[in-house]
Amino acid sequence: EIVLTQSPGTLSLSPGEKATLSCRASQSVGSSDLAWYQQRPGQAPRLLIYGASSRATGIPDRFSGSGSGTDFTLTISRLEPEDFALYYCQQYGASRTFGQGTKVEIK
């Protein structure tokens, strides 16, 4: 099973700042089969990024994904108030596993 480790556990930032979230896999994720999801309090997860770097429909361009192999990054260029939430990475190449999440909180 591919284990995904997200860091940091919590990111404390101010609106307008840049957020950089990391997701590291225990073995290579084939064909960049990696997705990122956002979960706001009381809501279901929402797809942000798939294929490591493709934005889902309706996702603002301040969200971007990058990486390949075992190291992946989600970047939020300028945090808006609605971006303070939990973020999960997920690999879907070999079965399906999720990272433990990164919380982006208001500083």
Place this chain on the structure above:
Amino acid sequence: EVQLLESGGGLIQPGGSLRLSCTASGFTLTSYAMSWVRQTPGKGLEWVSAISGSFTYYADSVKGRFTTSTDSSKNTVYLQMNSLRAEDTALYYCTKGSANYRPYYFDYWGQGTLVTVSS
């Protein structure tokens, strides 16, 4: 508009059974892989099962106890959960796959239905 509406959760004693339902609208359910994903505060998000055409797949933690199926006439996917354990307590989400074959990501999620296994 794609929508997924889960139902069937509740409080059940250990060893009991429960059937979750997920009714889809805005797309034909059997044209896509459908999965169940559960969430707990302690273990986070965990994929539970998937159905793609006539093929079903299960996490090791539920294999032999859970069964997923579809009813195309109702555009509904089910999760039959037997021999429930305390560790099955979670919020269960129904998810739509981006395709009917692997690899696929989860492009739509329902709002979830809560299952509590306790005596």
